[in-house]
Amino acid sequence: MKLSEYLPETPALAKQMTDLNAQIGMFQLMKASGDVGTAPTMGLDHVVNTWVRHQMAYRQQLVMDIQTIAMSVEEIRSPISHITGEVFRRGIQWKATKADPDHEQQERFTKFLDDCNVFDQSLEEVLKQFHYDINTVDDGFLYLAKEYKTMDDDSLRSKIIEIRRLNPALVEFDLDAAGLPKNAHFLCPIHRDDVQDTPQTCEHPTCKLLCQPVMYKYYHRNKHIYLFDSEVIHVSKFSPSETYGWSPILTVFEKALTLIGMDKNLYRYFFERKMPASMIMVFTDDPESLRRERSNMAAQTRLDPNFVPMVAVSARNNRGRVDMVRLFHTLQEMDYLPVRQEVRERIAAMWGVTPAWQGAPEAFGGLSTQTQQLVVMSRVVEGDQRMFHDKVFPLILDAFGITDWVLELPTPEEKAEATRISFAQQRVAVASQLNQMGFTVKLKDQGEDMESISFVIEGESVPMTQFQGESQALQIEQTMQQMEQQEQQQQLQQQQQEMMGGASPEGEEEGGEEGGEDEGDEDEMAQAQLAQAKEEPDEDEDEDLNDSEQYDEV
Helix, strand or coil: CCHHHHCCCHHHHHHHHHHHHHHHCHHHHHHCCCCCCCCCCCCCCHHHHHHHHHHHHHHHHHHHHHHHHHHHCHHHHHHHHHHHHHHCCCCCEEEECCCCCCHHHHHHHHHHHHCCCCCCCCHHHHHHHHHHHHHHCCCEEEEEEEEEEECCCCCEEEEEEEEEEECHHHEEECECCCCCECCCCEECCCCCCCEECCCCECCCCCCCCECEECCEEEEECCEEEEECHHHEEEECCCCCCCCCCCCHHHHCHHHHHHHHHHHHHHHHHHHHCCCCCEEEEECCCCHHHHHHHHHHHHHHHHHCCCCCCCCCCCCCCCCCCEEEEECCCCCCCCCHHHHHHHHHHHHHHHCCCCHHHHCCHHHCCCHHHHHHHHHHHHHHHHHHHHHHHHHCHHHHHHHHCCCCEEEECCCCCCCCHHHHHHHHHHHHHHHHHHHHCCCEEEECCCCCCCCCCCEEEECCCCCHHHHHHHHHHHHHHHHHHHHHHHHHHHHHHHHHHHHHHHCCCHHHHHCCCHHHHHHHHHHHHHHHHHHHHHHCCCHHHHHHHHHHHCCCCC
């Protein structure tokens, strides 16, 4: 009796289990030395994923409206233009990362600085567009167009042929139903027309490359162009997330519309004049006579500009009373200028631009206030430059294979001369204090400028008691040396006096009183000075002779 006769479904189930194990590798996992577990990879939340997938229906129009507002409203365009101008004010510069860099790497990239795409744009112009998109839409997309080539060993090489800025309204993240990127479409770098839904080898007969996952989709001329993650640089500044950012213009959207309405109101008020500024109301029971009188006064005024009309008003029944009703309020009544200034400052504060950078006259009230505004603006500019140094330039240089050089944006605000001297003095003061504590202080590099001077600290600190004892011993030693020098000087003076005393006549040495001896000593010193003066030439006479030689004979 066979087992299949009692359980006829067992062979079919065993075959299904064998096929399933061959597909998922269950046998290999069971034979492994330990258990392996992997945390689940979660995509975007269902609500966020649904919103991201459905917003593409109106994202193009939304981004275009934001760009239009950024270009048309002066209070938004001005601060963004100031930031972009300050970030790139001193251009893009090279900086070597080691002592002996490879200049061929620099030459390889130099041509892209002046002409980086088919529109003959420089790299700085493309990066300015990229930076403007970041500050307006909060999404900047930089496209690195590459040319791929397979080598003899089936390896893949690439080189950049152009650098372009992509319109944020036309770029979409390629997400699957679970909200995961790089999991919906796959394509071969060489044969990009064959888009696959699963990771597999390229179906082209002569190609053996594995299809790579797609990260972005670019809508171009009614079709999607699939792009890899290494071909696009995406940066968000204000609200970075897994996908798109959140435009700061949406935060100040009502304020921007308010400014647009105020500008239109002024335009109609001063230019179009479609509505009269005021209306005159006359209380009368005979409007026909009023009309005739008004026509008569208008005719008299045309004939004589100096004509003064006379109007009779009844004081008994208040007949002939005239009221003027204004249909427009003045700018002072509407507080137009204060309201506009308040809205303008709030919008500029969203980008960190102070009134001093917008030319507001009230921003230049004092030195401290103006300095603080400049500091705030400098920090904003440095933050944007750091964004390029950390997220943009390294990816571009890595795509070119440049390792010995880096690109940097110099700080626009250079330090003043007094500030640089102050920093150097502070470093010297700290080094002096460390030297007094017993450390060994040395210059780090010889031949440095005063601005970049630096010190190397070695050794250990000396206790205060030991340091004071050493200083006292040093002072005692110096005092002893000074006393010995004084004794030697006294001995020399005595020897000189004895020698001068032996050369004097005997009668003068033996004779008389102490006063006579002193006078003899003084005479001897005077004679010695006269003898020395005769031996040495007169310098004044030499100078007079030299002066006389400079003149010609008369």
